[in-house]
Amino acid sequence: MAQDRIVLHYLKDSRASRIVFLFEELGLEYEIKAYEWTPELVAPPELKLVWPLGLSPAVQIFKADDPEPIVLAESGQIVQFILNNYDSEGKFKPESMRDQVLVDYYLHFAEGTLEPHIVSLLVGYVASQRAPFGFGWLVKLVLSQINSQFYLRKLKTALAFLNSQLEAKDGGYFVGNKLSGADFILDFPINENLFLNPYKVKRLGIDIDPSKDYPRLVEWNKLITERPLHVKALEKKASVMKNKRGLLG
């Protein structure tokens, strides 16, 4: 049986990052089509040809007997579909119904509850950078109030929750004793958005000290990022994204 042809549409610095990790761990054959941000800091219009919203990640799956690809265009949906259809040995399959419930929870939590706060902090940062000359301080002042009362407070609550979930199971992966959809989906917000580049995080006004505030989450992050296929995914991304324009320059 011919393997399905799988194409990952990858905008630099986007949530698509986690999908490379997923594909590498599954040993899938896949292609990456790389995109860069426009100078106006929006996704390029070509992405709309893949899926009308024009966001990344988007995955096209071409089956041998069907000219029309299946298109997946939300991270949680991608991870869920790929694991359901391409983890033929059940390597990452949860071991009980309760574990599956928990994986499904994280698949929705990462984009529905955690990531929006990080995005809003980024949007506020970009807005203060783009404010008319002399007004950046004013935008920062207004936003720092909203951030401390809402986005930053919510983000810290979500991180403390994740840390306590790991604490309760004495560390390791998020669900059971092995890698699962939960780890794939959380890789982007925790590793790439928050822990990988403390300087960038500080610029966004996120005043966290991961080793002190979320030690279990830091252990988890180490566990994930030291996996050989995570390292390979990072190298692959770097080589494909070379010379592409990212979101924060």
Next chain:
Amino acid sequence: MAQDRIVLHYLKDSRASRIVFLFEELGLEYEIKAYEWTPELVAPPELKLVWPLGLSPAVQIFKADDPEPIVLAESGQIVQFILNNYDSEGKFKPESMRDQVLVDYYLHFAEGTLEPHIVSLLVGYVASQRAPFGFGWLVKLVLSQINSQFYLRKLKTALAFLNSQLEAKDGGYFVGNKLSGADFILDFPINENLFLNPYKVKRLGIDIDPSKDYPRLVEWNKLITERPLHVKALEKKASVMKNKRGLLG
């Protein structure tokens, strides 16, 4: 076989609204435990006893032979689990793999891509209301720039996308020719957040004219809200929430 005992934890004016519609359409027996917002406009701490993040909706499922409930705490995960486990006649089951892929897409899209923009517009509105005396205009000025460049623009893009998806299939429900998880998950942001109360929407700075801008979405909204069990769900919510404090007073 005894039916599982199902408890919906429902904070007024929250995303839990859609779950009542889901339960009514499935003819499930369930209990509602109602909560009100605190005077500080946050969810009450009792919700943390159900699930540590303390958000709503949360659903507990008590099986006859197990003292420990299964807890579901993200809207998309709840709709998915409930449909997988309690739609025994397959009334709302998609008719093809491609339709299932699309339902799963919307289950992630509603909270991951659509709802965060509405929440940010609400957060901005609340911030401008709470600004120190005389400074509300300044907060509004700063936020109106960010809204028009980001949140409002993104929201309108998402609504136009939904409208075009319905247009492409010549109206009706979002997937196939029947109600599915897609309609259950989209009920809250489209109906309750945006179309039900045009005055509230204007207050948030959302300058849309649904019948003109998104006519297919308005038709869909009518189709959904005129279903007898949607009407029943609304009456049930009103009676349970009577005298409870809501988010916008």
